[in-house]
Amino acid sequence: MLKIGVDAIDDFFKQIKTNLLIISSPSVDSSSFMQHLLCVSQGEKTYVVNNKTINVVKNNILSLGYGFDNINLVDSYSGVICPTKENINPEDVSRALKGVKDSLLFYDSISTLFNLSEKPFERIKELIKKAKENNCILVTNFINWNFSKEFLNKLISMFDNVVLLNSIESKIFLTSYLEFLKKPLNLRIPFKILKPGGFKVYIPKILVTGPFNAGKTSFVHSASKRAVSVDRLGTTVALDHGIVDYKGFLVDLFGTPGQERFDPLLKMLSSEALGVILVIDSTAPQTFKRAKEMLIKTRKEGLPVVIAANKSNSKNALCSKEILEKLDLKDVDVIPIDVADGETPTRGKPCKLKNVNIVLEALFNKILGDGNVKERRT
Ligand SMILES: Nc1nc2c(ncn2[C@@H]2O[C@H](COP(=O)(O)OP(=O)(O)O)[C@@H](O)[C@H]2O)c(=O)[nH]1
Ligand SMILES: [Mg+2]
Known part of the structure; x- marks a missing residue:
């Protein structure tokens, strides 16, 4: 079951049974947000990473104050720096998901597919389909570098649940907000990600x-x-x-x-x-x-x-x-x-x-x- 660990907003995360897209502005650390969800959620857990090394992920999980012992970490990054038979290419969704079943599946990140794949939307469809077929709840993130409304709407329409992580400059500080799309929850929740401590409503x-x-x-x-x-x-x-x-x-x-x-x-x-x-x-x-x-x-x-x-x-x-x-x-x-x-x-x-x-x-x-x-x- 997907959880964020804050009672007041967990009703939203707990009801997610299929997939969740996290769209974040570049100033918000969406990987840390995903890793917080990963660590506080319950059940089988898989974290596929295609944009940094597994060691970076492990260190970040530790810095959030969590451990990674019961998490299946899948390296879908090494293929790009060291193309051998064993290493999985970042855009190879099928290989990265091989054998992943009945699990919470965190995929960090579909942004990489737009950078490396010739048909990124096809890859995302494949990701969503494979997750469904294998009884996985998919959580994935996308960094919004000012993409057009049409583009974002196309992406949003592919997922059942979408949250936004935005930040707004107030005075000289950036305040980050979590917002929900697609669901009747018309909330805008300020948050911080503490290291250690993870996600906190701020x-x-x-x-x-x-x-x-x-x-x-x-x-x-x-x-x-x-x-x-x-x-x-x-x-x-x-x-x-x-x-x-x-x-x-x-x-x-x-x-x-x-x-x-x-x-x-x-x-x-x-x-x-x-x-x-x-x-x-x-x-x-x-x-x-x-x-x-x-x-x-x-x-x-x-x-x-x-x-x-x-x-x-x-x-x-x-x-x-x-x-x-x-x-x-x-x-x-x-x-x-x-x-x-x-x-x-x-x-x-x-x-x-x-x-x-x-x-x-x-x-x-x-x-x-x-x-x-x-x-x-x-
Ligand atoms: N008997 C009793 N004394 C209290 C209680 N709460 C605070 N005090 C005392 O009341 C005084 C004032 O407390 P303080 O927190 O400084 O109040 P402030 O002026 O509103 O900041 C202190 O001497 C406290 O020790 C309480 O629940 N019972
Ligand atoms: Mg006083």
Whole structure:
């Protein structure tokens, strides 16, 4: 079964029963993308490569943090540099696929067929047909060096499933996106390929906001694998920043300071945010007015929000319903969090919290489900 390892988009990959074409812009490393799919998918697996040596593939798989022991690696490249009887020519699809049966079949790449074969479309037809005959799910990649629409449409029409890996320049960085063609999934998912780590849905900014002392710094540190805070005397004076790597998501969390004198920062921080976590102290309803004010200042209309209700096990903590009423909010998830078991909070020091992952997951689902990352394509 084909998988990418991110729950929110695996429904698409799991339903692929025949073939998948990956069209990528030259700035996206589609081989690494394919190798990620190869390594996280389950079952018999074959990787045919016709554009680089097997050693390059092995090293790249290792750099993604995976192993290749249970993968059948087929060298269809050597024939071009060392034409002997044993070596398979890159355009010789039949020989490369010989004996491959009942397997996930990754073919890297059909671009080579356009470079070397006289009849590339015939070779691709052969590849698709052989894969079907031998009960293989075919995944192959094609680098789009600005080919015409007609050409691409012809190619796309040959495959049952197609995804695009594009990158767009925003500011000075390139952001890569995964898009789905042919299926009703109208998603555009930003991603990164980490070495090690593989494919991650990449969310460049989630804001963690809320009143002073609610637990924002504690939240950012508890949720992140790496976090830094700019603070003085135990209170955050600029911001908290943490990198979250959880369930196939890579996220930059930005915690805002709570005091009003830093409010000009809120607007700056909130630009380009894709979601907001509002941390409140469930035992301090007197701070909710301020919490609501911060939410309004950071949240653009329609931005997904989740409330992390901290200190929820304290005896005077308000319940979710009371919190929503007091904040005058509707249809927002309130997720209780609290100090981690065995941890004693110290004044002026952030402490370890539990259940922060439930908050993250709720927000991830909203971001992928509600139409933010999920921009409409036109
Ligand atoms: N009892 C208790 N204390 C907490 C909890 N979360 C945070 N604290 C404490 O509350 C204070 C403020 O936390 P901090 O994360 O710095 O809040 P921030 O001002 O919103 O960044 C610190 O002294 C923490 O140790 C909690 O769930 N329970
Ligand atoms: Mg703080």
